[in-house]
Amino acid sequence: MTGSGSGPDDTGVRKMVCLDVDGTLVDHYGHMDDEVREAARAVVAAGHHVLIATGRSLAATLPIIEKIGLEEGYSICSNGGVTLRLSTSLPDGYEVIDRKTFDPAPALRALRHRLPNAKYAVEDNEGRFLSTERFQDMSFGVRAEGVTFEEIMEATAVRLVVFSTDSSAEEFGEAVESIGLQGVTYSVGWTAWLDIAAAGVTKASGLEALRDHLGVHIDHTVAVGDGRNDIEMLAWAGRGVAMGQAPPEVVKVADEVTGNVHENGVATVLRSLLD
Numbered sequence: 001m002t003g004s005g006s007g008p009d010d011t012g013v014r015k016m017v018c019l020d021v022d023g024t025l026v027d028h029y030g031h032m033d034d035e036v037r038e039a040a041r042a043v044v045a046a047g048h049h050v051l052i053a054t055g056r057s058l059a060a061t062l063p064i065i066e067k068i069g070l071e072e073g074y075s076i077c078s079n080g081g082v083t084l085r086l087s088t089s090l091p092d093g094y095e096v097i098d099r100k101t102f103d104p105a106p107a108l109r110a111l112r113h114r115l116p117n118a119k120y121a122v123e124d125n126e127g128r129f130l131s132t133e134r135f136q137d138m139s140f141g142v143r144a145e146g147v148t149f150e151e152i153m154e155a156t157a158v159r160l161v162v163f164s165t166d167s168s169a170e171e172f173g174e175a176v177e178s179i180g181l182q183g184v185t186y187s188v189g190w191t192a193w194l195d196i197a198a199a200g201v202t203k204a205s206g207l208e209a210l211r212d213h214l215g216v217h218i219d220h221t222v223a224v225g226d227g228r229n230d231i232e233m234l235a236w237a238g239r240g241v242a243m244g245q246a247p248p249e250v251v252k253v254a255d256e257v258t259g260n261v262h263e264n265g266v267a268t269v270l271r272s273l274l275d
Contacts (some may be wrong), residue, residue: 011118011178015050015273018076018207018233019266020225021054021064022139024243027261030138032067039270040068046274049214053203055079055229057123057159062094074214078123078185079229080206081144081158081197098206101125102184102198104157110179111194112149115164115172122152123159130155135163160184160196167192187229195229204232223271224258224266226250241269 020024026032026038044050050068052075054061061077065086071093075084083098104122111118121131121144130152131144139161164172172192186196203225211221217237223230226243228250234240235253242251244260249259259265 005258013220014216016049016051016207016211016214016221017043017270017273018051018203018221018223018237019062020203020223020227020230020233020243021052021056023245023261024224024266025052025064025068032064033264033267035264035267036270037067039267043201043270043273044069048198048273049073049216051207051210052077053074053080053207053223053225053233055159055203055227057141058082058084058096058127059137061141063081065094074210076203076206076210078159079185079195079197080201080203081123083206083210096127097266098209099125099158100198100201101156101158104155104196105153106161107160107181107184107186107196108149108153110181111162111176113167114175114179115162118162118164120152121159121163122155123161125156125158135161137161137163158197160194161195162196164192168251169193178245187227187231189227189229202232203230204236207233208236222269223270226261238261 052065054077057078071088073086080101085097086094086095119135119236121129121135123129129140129142130147132149133148136144151186169191173188183199184196185201188194195233220237222239223233224241226246231253240254242254242257243265258268
């Protein structure tokens with residue numbers, strides 16, 4: 001583990017700073033405090049590699065990238081399923097350089113048997129969202145297209161989302177554990193919410209590929225997050241920081257804990273990189 005360090009203009013070390021979005025950079029209403037935005041922009045201006053690492057899909061990630069002033073570099077969305085390269089030289093300011101896809105049908109069959117009243121949505125390999133029961137969420141970034149369960153089964157998935165109003169997060173987690181999903185990676189959210197990606201794909205797997213590409217030593221990586229989908233990322237980072245409201249299993253893998261999202265805990269971490 002490394003602690004806070006000086007900026008690259010003082011030591012020549014460029015840290016790789018990996019930031020979750022919901023519950024970290026923004027609150028659960030999607031609001032980013034000025035203190036957080038200014039701290040993030042200062043770390044970008046100092047020359048560190050700042051990357052968004054989120055479960056959100058592409059279209060819901062781009063406004064966050066813009067808010068913190070990221071114009072060059074990389075980011076991860078869809079829990080590691082999609083990797084972006086950012087550059088002002090690109091027509092849209094970004095390009096997708098990697099998509100990790102999987103066949104959602106086996107997981108869907110098992111889930112439908114155990115959770116018959118759940119809602120399902122798939123982000124496909126073209127960035128579209130297909131959903132049952134007009135299922136829509138802010139993290140999709142685009143309006144989901146209503147389709148049948150059978151059509152979702154046939155999709156090539158980057159991200160599969162399952163939402164159940166019949167269970168608590170704990171009950172939902174137990175139901176998912178009892179299924180024993182094979183060939184995928186999954187995490188249960190704050191509510192009865194399940195995010196599924198291709199086997200072995202997490203925020204950490206996507207970030208590790210970028211760390212290697214950027215030539216940053218693991219000791220110079222910093223990650224901040226609050227959710228169960230951040231566990232692998234916080235364990236991976238040289239300095240893994242859990243937000244104050246993170247559940248116990250997230251705190252357990254972190255090197256330290258900062259203030260909660262309403263206390264702008266991520267800004268405290270970001271400022272520590274400038275001291």
